[in-house]
Amino acid sequence: MFVDRVEVEVIAGRGGNGCMAFRREKHVPRGGPYGGDGGDGGSVVIRARSGVNSLVEFAHQRHWRAENGAPGLGANCHGRNGQDLILAVPPGTVIIDKASGIIIRDLVNDGDEIIAARGGRGGWGNTHFKSSTNQAPRETTDGGQGEVRRIILELKSIADVGLIGKPNAGKSTMLSRLSRARPEIADYPFTTKFPNLGMVSVDIERTFVMADIPGLIEGAAQGHGLGHDFLRHIMRAGILVHLVEPMPMDQTDPIENYLAIRKELEEYSEELAARPEIIVVTKSELPGSDEVQAKLKETTGRDDVLLVSAVTGSGLNILVSRVADLLASQKLLAK
Template sequence: MFVDKAKIFVKGGNGGDGIVSFRRELYVPEGGPAGGDGGKGADIIFRVDEGLRTLMDFRYQKHFKAPRGEKGKPKGMHGAGAENMVVRIPPGTVIIDDDSQEIIADMTRHGQEVVVARGGRGGRGNIRFATPNNPAPYISENGEEGEERWIVLELKVMADVGLVGFPSVGKSTLLSVVSAAKPKIGAYHFTTITPNLGVVDVGDGRSFVMADLPGLIEGAHEGVGLGHEFLRHVERTRVIIHVVDMAGSEGRDPFDDWIKINEELVQYNEKLAERPQIIAANKMDMPDAADQLAFFKEQLEQMDGDKAYEIIPISSLTKQGIQELLYKAADLLDTVQEMPLVEEVKDVEERKVYKFEKKDDDSFTVHFDEGIYVVESPNIEKFIKRTNLNSYDEVMRFARIMRKMGVDAALRKAGAKDGDLVRIGDYGFEFFEGSDYIYE
């Protein structure tokens, strides 16, 4: 089964907790603090593997959680950092943040890597908090939480040549004739519902990858029919072979078909109008096909525009013109070898990929909500998660920092009195004017 879109959840590993420990060695009086730092949590890294062709693996596994770092150790030893989690994806995969719809990366090269969820930093041990005023602190930090997000993976087939056209014009038959691919072929519309790939040997030492893409219908650029499921694959092809049923066996006008398909391509992405295109006039073995081809050429000449199209009459049944078509496609590929892919994302700024990489912001807001004073600040919420609220010393440290930041004064200004409830993130406190918070 070909799967070209998946939505998954990723979470970087939490950092390991720092610990409170003291040196207890013979002949070392007042040894002092010796609690080590926790190790860093694992990152989740997506790596391109050219041996993969679909996103099938993500149909059965949708959650990826990286391991956390090791806790700190006595004698000032740090905990070990967790080994990064590497997830393999096929070339041509676009990674999109589900919340912001920002493109994280466009993965096209074998071995290319991107971090999609970074692990949290390890918490500091009490050896880090020793000061002349407090040489034996009972303070340590919890490890930082790893980044988590929902991401969408979209696979755009990596092919040199793409076959486009209305349903049942003979694209799959053509691919089966020129390559070893065995696509499903049937006498009904939308026999092909997923892209089929085949390697084409031109016969003169050249070869290329050809993709038989699902048939288009009017309104595809708006998602009608297979719509975007088809069109996103066209973006990757460097040469388009537009297959037209020149015999009009479906009762449609060949020239009208050609116009409508090109309109759908351009409305989806204007840059597709610049893509080299060969018109493969198929089914030339059928009656009236020659007359239809002559009329098609007349209509094409009457069109306004400076882009020239080459028409090659073929028949997938009798193999008429097939070799000429392959030579022409290979020649075009030689001329567009270095043409960039449509909308390829070369580099993504770190600030867009890793939201938590932004500079810490000490700003906060205070508002009254259903009997509770709520303090909102991403930085304070992150800080409180790293605080061990079961330790009196750490709660006092947290209270001092809040007072220094001006949170106490802001609460008093908002009307907070002794005993009023204060909520910061998922944590609740009692507020006492001129004193410290008391954790509930």
């Protein structure tokens, strides 16, 4: 099960109450106050951890509570601090405050973290109130309440390259040929319900991460189809590889399909639409793919439209090389 958006409540621990006690020992006259402070409550910490790839754990448990601090004890013993609750999320998770809608933190890299709810302070014991004019205080304070916050966890896949295109354009097949990823592949629309990531090797030293993004339809910028689910994940991609199917199953025009997706990208985000793009005509083994390539060159005014086949392997090396060069020029290629 893949979950990429979930709402949860995080509850920090309450601070322990201060203790009221007096020192009472046989040979210690006027022992005075002896009550310790309470321990601080634990905080709820959200941390990005490599290897975690879904928010499914939070779909099954919506309330997360850190440990309370222990109350203070006699003999000036400080109460034990509550243990922090560490919640592991995938890198690329955005933390959003539910009440205000404000993004609290974007956990992009492994190890990034944020205190989502801070624990309450421990209360003061009566020793804390001792003074020259008040040598036997009976005052204490209660521990503070921990923060309670409703937050939204939203996962945006992190990839160097995003494969985009209409449903059945060949994105999953392309990813499976270029990497060790094994996405579900079938000949019906919307086979891909969530992003699949794979590591593509350029050579011994250079690699990049490629994401197979769920297929886009017209109206996605307004939430139609997989809509914002598609667009949210692709916002992380440094460059876009736009796959165009030469003979769509729904008999639509390949050129119009390309232009429709470009329109959706522009309506959703001008910054996203301005990302570097490599145009690829897939399934070059099918008749008519050469004509579609020529029409795309004419329509876009670009001479670098590629023609590849994930089935026969034709043109895949050229595509990987083109992606690597573009990533290197953008200083995004991992070494």
